[in-house]
Amino acid sequence: MPRPQPATSSRARSDRLPWSVVANVVRGLVWALLVCMTWSPAQAETAKLRVATRIVPPMVVEKNGTLTGFSIELWNSIGRQLNRETEYVVLPDVRELLDAVGHGQADLAIAAISITSEREDRFDFSQPIMNSGLQILVRGTAVNVEANPLRELAQLFFSRTLLVWLGIALLLILVPAHLMFLVERTHHSGIIPTRNYFPGIFHAMFWAAGTLATQADQMPRHWMARIVAVLWMFTGVVFVAFYTAQLTASLTVQQIKGPINGPQDLVGKTVGTTRGSTATAYLNEVKAQMVEFEKVDDLYNALLNHEIDAVVFDAPALLYYTTHDGRGSARTVGEVFHKEDYGIVFPTGSPLRKQVNEALLGLRESDRYQRIYEEWFGKR
Known part of the structure; x- marks a missing residue:
């Protein structure tokens, strides 16, 4: 008699999947893998690039609803090199541009964006697209x-030029004042009323200062003192002429330059x-x-x-x-x-950075970059 089969063998056969089902699953996985390897990158290469920017002439200029400017013309040339279309996202300031790139709302940003060490820690930058820096506008x-006359007058009185000329005048006054004191104090009707150094020297200095500023109100009596007086009056005329010219020049320069x-x-x-x-x-x-x-x-x-x-x-x-x-x-x-230098901003690790740098080098080598620059800034 044939040996009876175990009761569980028929159940086990019923639990096994047919080979056709397994083959279909494998084929589906292989097809999905091929799609991921071939179709997805192609789609990414043809998708529009979201480019964040801001209105800051002449880098970015808006005319009748259309964007132009140095940065826009440069990026349009780069986009053609990459064979990619562009969708511009206009934002108000640099902070929002950087936030858009950092949060994935834009693929890159281009405008007047300076390359700094703090920004380099958070983003990737392209090669510099322009040399720049800060300047002052008034x-x-x-x-x-x-002009503010009162302010300018106060600045003049406390200016370095005025202090220098007053110091020179004081030194010049001391020389004739001492000569006048030494000679005139011995004359019985001289202009120095005392033989003592103090206050006699002050009388002499007052005479020297008055002669320098205007003209002598008293003439010395001693013949040697009169020679000193004539020389001092001539020196005073020359000094006042030079001082007036210097003061006029300082006022003119200050008026032209401003505060x-x-x-x-x-x-x-x-x-x-x-x-x-x-x-x-x-x-x-x-x-x-x-x-x-x-x-x-x-x-x-x-x-x-x-x-x-x-x-x-x-x-x-x-x-x-x-x-x-x-x-x-x-x-x-x-x-x-x-x-500083301007650059194009990318998220960290973006594959676009290398492609854009290569396109930039191509634009420089073909003189296209130079033509765009001269269009907005003139020849260097």
């Missing part, structure tokens, strides 16, 4: 500077800049009374409306303003200081 022009001529004059002044810019840290260091504005246009309007004494901002933007909208009403003073 009201008026080189031949039409706002703010460089970073050293910002202490205690009300100075404006944009929120989140690198100028904010600098103004805090020099103890200026800083006022931050969200938009660059608000910054310029505050200066012209006498709400602030000066503007400290990126030099390219200020130079562009003085030759366009601010021509005749504002001017830059001093040299460019706190020099």
Whole structure:
């Protein structure tokens, strides 16, 4: 008789999956893997790039709802090199640009964004796209500077020039005063009423000072003293002429230059800049009374409306303003200081950084970069 089979063998056969089902699952996994390896990168390469920027002429200019400017023209050329379309996201200031990149709301940011060590710790930067720095903007022009007569007079009285000339006058007075004292005190009707050094020297100094400033109210009696008096009067004429010329030159220079001529004059002044810019840290260091504005246009309007004494901002933007909208009403003073470089900002580890750097090098080698620069800033 045949041996009976265990009762569990039929149940075990029923629990096993058919080979066709297993094969279908394997094929599905392989297909999904191939899609991930081939289709996803291709989609990423053709997706629009979200580029954060801000309006800051001449880097970014808005005309009739269209963006242009140095940064926009440069990025459009880079985008063509990468064969990528661009979707611009306009934000008000640098702080929001950086936040958009950091939070994944933008793939990169380009405008007047300075490369700093603090920002380098949080983001990746491209190669520098422009050399820049800070400069000072004030009201008026080189031949039409706002004047405050009382303030300028006070500054003149306590100026280094006036103190130097007063010191020279004092030294000059001491020489003829002592000669006059030594000679005239021995004459019975001389202009020195006493033989004692004090107060006799004061009488002599008063005569010397009066002769230097105007003319002698008394003539000495001794013949030698009269020779000294004639020489001293001639010296006084020359001294007054030189002093008047120096004083006039100082007043002219002060009238042309104005009260703010460089970073050293910002202490205690009300100075404006944009929120989140690198100028904010600098103004805090020099103890200026800083006022931050969200938009660059608000910054310029505050200066012209006498709400602030000066503007400290990126030099390219200020130079562009003085030759366009601010021509005749504002001017830059001093040299460019706190020099910096502009760059394009990426999230840390972004693969776009290498591609953009390669595109930048290509634009420089083909002179396309130079043509864009000259279009907005002129020839260097």
